[in-house]
Amino acid sequence: MYGHVEKLAEEIKKGAASVEGVEAKLWQVPETLSDEILGKMSAPPKSDVPIITPHDLAEADGFIFGFPTRFGMMSAQFKAFMDATGGLWRTQQLAGKPAGIFYSTGSQGGGQETTPLTAITQLVHHGMIFVPIGYSFGAGMFEMEQVKGGSPYGAGTYAGDGTRMPSELELAQAFHQGKYIAGITKKLKTAA
Numbered sequence: 001m002y003g004h005v006e007k008l009a010e011e012i013k014k015g016a017a018s019v020e021g022v023e024a025k026l027w028q029v030p031e032t033l034s035d036e037i038l039g040k041m042s043a044p045p046k047s048d049v050p051i052i053t054p055h056d057l058a059e060a061d062g063f064i065f066g067f068p069t070r071f072g073m074m075s076a077q078f079k080a081f082m083d084a085t086g087g088l089w090r091t092q093q094l095a096g097k098p099a100g101i102f103y104s105t106g107s108q109g110g111g112q113e114t115t116p117l118t119a120i121t122q123l124v125h126h127g128m129i130f131v132p133i134g135y136s137f138g139a140g141m142f143e144m145e146q147v148k149g150g151s152p153y154g155a156g157t158y159a160g161d162g163t164r165m166p167s168e169l170e171l172a173q174a175f176h177q178g179k180y181i182a183g184i185t186k187k188l189k190t191a192a
Helices: 004-017 035-040 054-058 076-083 086-090 114-126 138-142 168-191
Strands: 063-070 098-105 156-158
Touching (some): 004 063, 063 076, 086 114, 156 168
Parallel strands (some): 063 098, 098 156
16 A cells, blocks of 8 residues: 555565576555545555456466555455455365465564464465565574564565565565565476
C-alpha cells in the first residue's frame, strides 16, 4: 500500500536478474480496497507494475512472493489472489516449483516470522517447494546495531507508521534473496 514491498521487490528482481540466464519479472496483485478507502488511508497512487493473473503463475519456473502483513499474516489482497488460484491447484500446475517469501511489517512484533510461517500453507497446498534463505545472508543476519527486518524465512522490512522505507541492509538482504532463489530455480530447471 505504501511502497515498502515494492522497494524490496525491485531489489529482489535485481538479485534474480544477476544470475546468468534468469529473466525476472515484477507483478502486483489486484487491489481489493476501493479508491475511497485508500484515500482515507492516505495511500499513494499504485505503481505502474503490471497486475498479475493466476494464469501468469503457470508460466513461471519459480516465485518470490511478497506482501505486507496484516495482524501477523499476509494481507487480504494477496490472500484473495491466492484464493483465485484454485484452477492451478486442481491441475497441479505449480507443483514442484520453488518459491520464496518476503514481507513488510509495521513493528518488531508485527509478524516478521508469523507472516511467512502462515503463508507457507499456500505453497504447501500447491505442492511448491518453499525456499527459505536461512542464514545464507551471512553477517547481515546478525546485525544488532540497526533496525533490520527479515528472518531466515526471507527478506523483510519494518514500515513503522508507513514513513520508514527499507534500509540499505534490508535492501541488500532482498537482493541476496533474489539471487539465491534464482540460482536454486535455475539449478532445478536444468536438472529436470
